[in-house]
Amino acid sequence: MSETTIRPAHAADADRLTALIQASSAYRGAYFAMIDGYVVEPDYLRRHEVRMAVDRADDRLLGFYALIHEPAELDLMFVADEAQGLGIGRALITDMLDRARTAGIATVKVVSHPPAEGFYLQVGAERTGTRPPQPKTPWEQPELRFTV
Numbered sequence: 001m002s003e004t005t006i007r008p009a010h011a012a013d014a015d016r017l018t019a020l021i022q023a024s025s026a027y028r029g030a031y032f033a034m035i036d037g038y039v040v041e042p043d044y045l046r047r048h049e050v051r052m053a054v055d056r057a058d059d060r061l062l063g064f065y066a067l068i069h070e071p072a073e074l075d076l077m078f079v080a081d082e083a084q085g086l087g088i089g090r091a092l093i094t095d096m097l098d099r100a101r102t103a104g105i106a107t108v109k110v111v112s113h114p115p116a117e118g119f120y121l122q123v124g125a126e127r128t129g130t131r132p133p134q135p136k137t138p139w140e141q142p143e144l145r146f147t148v
Contacts, residue, residue, distance in 0.1 A: 002057040004088065006095045009050040009064060011042035016061050017052070017078075025081050026115060033136050034113065040076075048075065049103075051095055053088050063088045065096050072100060073109040074146070077116075093123045093146075100148045110144040117142040 009017060017040040021027075027035045044050070044066070052064035063079035074096060079089045100108050111131050112120055121127070125144040133139055 002055055004053050004062060004091065005056050006051050006053050006091060009045050009052045011045050013052065013061075014040045014042045014045055017045075017050070017064055020061055020064065020078050020080055021076075023081065024078055026113065030139075031113065031115075033138070036136075049099060050076075051092070051099070053079075053083075053092055062086075063092055065092045067096050067099060067108070069103055069105065071109070072105045072107060073111075077110075089119060090123055097124075097146060097148055100146075105148055107148060108146040110146065112142040112144055114139065114141060117144070120144050 018038070021035050021038055021040065024035065049067040049069065050064060051067075053062040054060060055062060061080065062083040064076070065074060065078075066076040067073075068075050077089070077092065079092070096108070110120055110125060117127070120142075121144070125146050127142055128145045129143045131141040131143050
């Protein structure tokens, strides 16, 4: 794999981001309800800070995150299946924390996909509680926080 760059996502990237979400093997089976029918709309990209990791050689999408500034929350975070284990997720979190710091944000909340909790703990988040089951997520979800 060639070098990776992290850049802002634009409205024209919405379909690519949606495709990455829908292709995620982490959401197969019982967890599919979380992404079933989910679409990243161009307006979402205009309203929130969404940044994407791409392969510099071919602009292939490797992952992305969405940082909501108020209240501060990591709303979306996905890494392409073929890019798992290559440090893309860690690079995205580092970028997110840098962007939050620049924006004057002190803490960033994360409501995690249950299997991703270990990743967030590895990259510096601390567990703060659990979100109770919701209509689209009929299981508890770990709540975490990054201190910026």
